[in-house]
Amino acid sequence: MSDPATPAPGWPFWVGTSWKMNGLPDDARSYAERIAAVDDWHGVLPFVMPPFTVLADVARLLRDSPVQVGGQNMHWDECGSWTGEISAPMLRQCGATMVELGHSERRRHFGETDQTVNLKVHAALRHGLTPLVCIGETQAERDGGVADLILARQVRLALHGLTAAHVGRVMFAYEPVWAIGEAGRPAPPELVAQAAAGIRQELDRAAGAPGVSPPLLYGGSVNLENAAPYAALAGIDGLFVGRAAWTAEGYAALARAAARPPCRGP
Numbered sequence: 001m002s003d004p005a006t007p008a009p010g011w012p013f014w015v016g017t018s019w020k021m022n023g024l025p026d027d028a029r030s031y032a033e034r035i036a037a038v039d040d041w042h043g044v045l046p047f048v049m050p051p052f053t054v055l056a057d058v059a060r061l062l063r064d065s066p067v068q069v070g071g072q073n074m075h076w077d078e079c080g081s082w083t084g085e086i087s088a089p090m091l092r093q094c095g096a097t098m099v100e101l102g103h104s105e106r107r108r109h110f111g112e113t114d115q116t117v118n119l120k121v122h123a124a125l126r127h128g129l130t131p132l133v134c135i136g137e138t139q140a141e142r143d144g145g146v147a148d149l150i151l152a153r154q155v156r157l158a159l160h161g162l163t164a165a166h167v168g169r170v171m172f173a174y175e176p177v178w179a180i181g182e183a184g185r186p187a188p189p190e191l192v193a194q195a196a197a198g199i200r201q202e203l204d205r206a207a208g209a210p211g212v213s214p215p216l217l218y219g220g221s222v223n224l225e226n227a228a229p230y231a232a233l234a235g236i237d238g239l240f241v242g243r244a245a246w247t248a249e250g251y252a253a254l255a256r257a258a259a260r261p262p263c264r265g266p
């Protein structure tokens with residue numbers, strides 16, 4: 001198993017996917033085998049987040065590849081009476097090096113809060129997992145003119161209590177809630193750039209210095225047509241993709257589309 005990455009801001013560029021609640025064992029193994037066979041990721045840092053039931057299998061098949069594997073959620077405690085939950089040590093034992101936290105579907109349907117996200121960020125770092133914290137405003141919050149406030153609050157509370165050194169080991173994904181899933185509308189790149197600038201200010205403040213703050217990915221209806229324009233945004237360090245990457249070929253094609261030529265690096 002590879003060591004958990006300590007992400008570097010800017011170049012290189014991350015391209016990852018969460019399969020959400022998709023992927024029976026045969027399909028998961030076939031997907032993993034296909035992306036394990038990709039011999040050139042064009043400089044992107046790839047990662048996949050399969051369901052818990054296939055995570056160990058997928059991690060085993062990708063062990064010798066550059067593709068990192070992560071869980072889609074976890075509990076903040078190491079063990080105990082938390083029926084139905086998964087802990088950081090369990091994810092590590094299955095081969096995960098990353099964990100997604102605070103996705104808007106978990107905030108909306110499963111009672112995830114900024115406080116529980118913060119507990120989970122601390123637990124992930126304690127156990128050597130890279131947390132990928134999802135933040136994003138709803139349409140009503142954007143219409144009401146409080147999107148930037150909401151994003152700043154989500155960032156600050158996620159990072160609460162971390163040292164500046166630990167802040168640099170967290171990753172973020174900006175995912176406007178209104179841009180996600182079947183009913184989502186892709187966000188205009190100018191809007192993403194403007195939101196990313198505000199988020200970056202918060203991240204730099206928490207990290208104590210510009211240039212060492214966490215990578216910021218964009219997610220929400222990313223597809224083959226819009227991957228390159230999002231990837232070209234100066235404040236965006238990666239893409240976090242759902243539906244368009246639910247086939248191995250779709251994922252590999254997206255990584256190619258998002259790959260930045262080396263001259264675009266810092």
Ligand SMILES: O=C(CO)[C@H](O)COP(=O)(O)O
Pocket residue numbers: 016017018019103175179180181182184219220221222240241242243244
């Ligand atoms: O989490 C997401 C990416 O894994 C996000 O919800 C975007 O999903 P999509 O709109 O299906 O790309």
